[in-house]
Amino acid sequence: MKIVIDMMGADLGVLPVIEGVSKALSSTAFEAVLVGDKSKAKAFISKDLASKVELIHCPDYIRMEEHATDALKRKESSIFVAMDILKNGADALVSAGHSGATMGLATLKIGRIRGVSRPALCTLMPSIKERASLCLDVGANTDCKAEYLLDFAIMGYQYAKSVLGYENPTVGLLSNGEEDSKGNLITKEAFKLISEYPLFSHHPENAPIFKGNIEGSDIFDNIVDVIVCDGFVGNVVLKTTEGTASAIGSVFKSEIKHSLGAKVGAMLLKGAFCTLRQKTDYAEYGGAPLLGVNKVVIISHGKSNARAMECAIYQAIRAKESGVCETMALAFEHKQAPKEVPS
Amino acid sequence: MKIVIDMMGADLGVLPVIEGVSKALSSTAFEAVLVGDKSKAKAFISKDLASKVELIHCPDYIRMEEHATDALKRKESSIFVAMDILKNGADALVSAGHSGATMGLATLKIGRIRGVSRPALCTLMPSIKERASLCLDVGANTDCKAEYLLDFAIMGYQYAKSVLGYENPTVGLLSNGEEDSKGNLITKEAFKLISEYPLFSHHPENAPIFKGNIEGSDIFDNIVDVIVCDGFVGNVVLKTTEGTASAIGSVFKSEIKHSLGAKVGAMLLKGAFCTLRQKTDYAEYGGAPLLGVNKVVIISHGKSNARAMECAIYQAIRAKESGVCETMALAFEHKQAPKEVPS
Numbered sequence: 001m002k003i004v005i006d007m008m009g010a011d012l013g014v015l016p017v018i019e020g021v022s023k024a025l026s027s028t029a030f031e032a033v034l035v036g037d038k039s040k041a042k043a044f045i046s047k048d049l050a051s052k053v054e055l056i057h058c059p060d061y062i063r064m065e066e067h068a069t070d071a072l073k074r075k076e077s078s079i080f081v082a083m084d085i086l087k088n089g090a091d092a093l094v095s096a097g098h099s100g101a102t103m104g105l106a107t108l109k110i111g112r113i114r115g116v117s118r119p120a121l122c123t124l125m126p127s128i129k130e131r132a133s134l135c136l137d138v139g140a141n142t143d144c145k146a147e148y149l150l151d152f153a154i155m156g157y158q159y160a161k162s163v164l165g166y167e168n169p170t171v172g173l174l175s176n177g178e179e180d181s182k183g184n185l186i187t188k189e190a191f192k193l194i195s196e197y198p199l200f201s202h203h204p205e206n207a208p209i210f211k212g213n214i215e216g217s218d219i220f221d222n223i224v225d226v227i228v229c230d231g232f233v234g235n236v237v238l239k240t241t242e243g244t245a246s247a248i249g250s251v252f253k254s255e256i257k258h259s260l261g262a263k264v265g266a267m268l269l270k271g272a273f274c275t276l277r278q279k280t281d282y283a284e285y286g287g288a289p290l291l292g293v294n295k296v297v298i299i300s301h302g303k304s305n306a307r308a309m310e311c312a313i314y315q316a317i318r319a320k321e322s323g324v325c326e327t328m329a330l331a332f333e334h335k336q337a338p339k340e341v342p343s
Numbered sequence: 344m345k346i347v348i349d350m351m352g353a354d355l356g357v358l359p360v361i362e363g364v365s366k367a368l369s370s371t372a373f374e375a376v377l378v379g380d381k382s383k384a385k386a387f388i389s390k391d392l393a394s395k396v397e398l399i400h401c402p403d404y405i406r407m408e409e410h411a412t413d414a415l416k417r418k419e420s421s422i423f424v425a426m427d428i429l430k431n432g433a434d435a436l437v438s439a440g441h442s443g444a445t446m447g448l449a450t451l452k453i454g455r456i457r458g459v460s461r462p463a464l465c466t467l468m469p470s471i472k473e474r475a476s477l478c479l480d481v482g483a484n485t486d487c488k489a490e491y492l493l494d495f496a497i498m499g500y501q502y503a504k505s506v507l508g509y510e511n512p513t514v515g516l517l518s519n520g521e522e523d524s525k526g527n528l529i530t531k532e533a534f535k536l537i538s539e540y541p542l543f544s545h546h547p548e549n550a551p552i553f554k555g556n557i558e559g560s561d562i563f564d565n566i567v568d569v570i571v572c573d574g575f576v577g578n579v580v581l582k583t584t585e586g587t588a589s590a591i592g593s594v595f596k597s598e599i600k601h602s603l604g605a606k607v608g609a610m611l612l613k614g615a616f617c618t619l620r621q622k623t624d625y626a627e628y629g630g631a632p633l634l635g636v637n638k639v640v641i642i643s644h645g646k647s648n649a650r651a652m653e654c655a656i657y658q659a660i661r662a663k664e665s666g667v668c669e670t671m672a673l674a675f676e677h678k679q680a681p682k683e684v685p686s
Binding site: 275 | 471525562563598
């Protein structure tokens with residue numbers, strides 16, 4: 001298993017990336033190729049680690065403020081070089097750099113799975129239930145057609161089944177009300193497409209996979225395993241949950257700062273705070289897979305710490321081992337079939 | 344001040360509505376007209392209250408599962424009758440019934456302010472800062488054009504200034520990133536329209552009112568006073584914040600249930616929990632005004648308790664007293680002006 005890791009462009013620099021790789025290497029076997037600025041990295045790479053990884057020197061990278069389209073031609077950038085390594089034989093790529101650049105280059109160089117209209121960025125939402133829900137798209141496509149949402153539903157379902165190992169995963173469409181009649185023009189059309197699609201309308205145990213519309217308040221209850229939405233809405237929702245949780249955290253912090261009693265109270269409630277931290281810690285969830293391209297690409301949060309990078313690598317390994325790209329290719333081969341029948 | 348209150352169609356029945364009216368009447372003077380099923384209401388209306396309110400018998404109402412369009416012709420429904428009373432001389436209307444029916448009838452009977460493309464539903468978001476942010480549209484328009492978003496910006500600004508009394512309110516556009524280049528097709532176009540609109544591009548103290556794009560994570564920080572988005576996104580975001588807060592609450596509740604220490608801890612942290620409850624209690628925020636129609640219409644949460652109904656009445660009184668509808672009419676008169684110049 002050969003995993004190429006882009007060391008550049010993350011908000012916290014190369015250190016958390018290198019530490020994450022080092023930790024992952026100490027608990028599981030894989031071939032690591034690190035792409036980035038050697039002069040920045042060497043201070044953090046021990047002799048032992050240096051003997052275990054391949055280091056490709058590449059000091060240029062796409063800054064967060066640059067346009068993703070610029071990345072498509074910048075051959076000397078770390079993500080361009082890393083994507084070439086993925087294309088030429090590596091099994092997976094992990095990057096915490098410019099996400100637009102990674103998505104653009106993945107689509108260009110690795111290519112979409114045949115039949116997929118648009119690749120989608122997919123993330124696990126924090127959940128208070130045992131299973132967390134997968135949400136896609138959370139940022140790859142700001143303007144979507146209804147067919148894209150159908151493809152997101154298929155991809156999310158396959159990922160939940162193959163990589164997360166969910167039994168009988170269910171799918172829902174994020175809308176402004178749970179009634180079938182709710183939605184904007186695109187989700188209403190997508191509702192029809194998804195509910196009529198054979199995979200979702202038939203089910204061996206007679207329980208439909210597609211559960212219809214779900215609301216924003218249902219996200220944390222794991223009412224469905226796969227939440228489908230366009231990338232604009234998904235991105236806003238994802239950041240809203242982060243904002244809500246952090247606002248609630250601030251209220252507690254300020255109270256604890258000003259009262260000894262509250263400080264003791266917080267200690268006694270440590271269990272609840274730990275559970276919350278675990279359930280809302282993006283680090284434990286790894287990164288966001290870009291679904292719909294021919295190889296495993298994991299896009300990590302720009303602010304990823306070492307643990308998040310380590311988890312993203314495990315996620316990449318699981319995705320590759322599960323053969324999710326092949327499963328998806330098969331799922332979309334079937335999707336195309338009706339269109340190919342000569343009329 | 345004559346306020347007409349629809350007693351019907353709320354999730355918790357007529358009781359909280361009547362209690363809310365009664366409480367409001369005991370602390371401020373206004374003329375209350377209650378429209379609804381007398382036989383359901385009379386058990387809850389004391390002799391004293393009966394002497395203070397006008398009761399219009401109207402047992403029919405629009406059920407939550409009915410289509411809003413059905414309401415437009417159901418002359419015998421409580422909201423139809425209440426809206427007629429508003430049209431014929433009352434100053435404001437409050438309803439916790441079918442919101443689509445209320446919006447549809449308000450637009451049809453009371454009419455849009457000249458120049459307003461679409462009325463919008465507007466709500467205060469919980470905030471950890473002193474000022475809470477206003478968000479619109481949160482459900483009146485699931486499919487928007489860029490011009491609608493410009494109108495929402497103007498209406499939100501006027502409401503924040505006139506009714507909430509915010510000094511120099513600021514406006515932001517909800518998007519998938521804070522950079523100017525972020526957004527979907529509609530928000531990108533709206534960004535241009537809003538930033539070029541005279542009210543927002545000029546400012547006496549040289550600080551622009553329009554702060555550009557904001558993200559979901561900024562909602563609780565009062566980064567701007569008025570958050571503009573389409574009604575689909577606004578509705579999903581609103582319910583997502585409710586869901587996040589309630590999920591966090593569940594984690595605490597389950598911890599407290601299982602441990603005496605945690606119970607004590609929660610007591611010691613009572614202050615923080617109270618602050619949170621206050622800041623996130625929709626009841627204190629009253630209802631959601633429908634902006635852009637010629638009279639004051641407040642749409643309350645279907646699950647409103649007595650306090651929420653009481654606050655909605657205060658909100659209606661404040662809105663009427665502030666002359667917000669007239670201010671808005673003036674603001675949109677100016678908006679129309681350039682179009683009326685013969686070319």
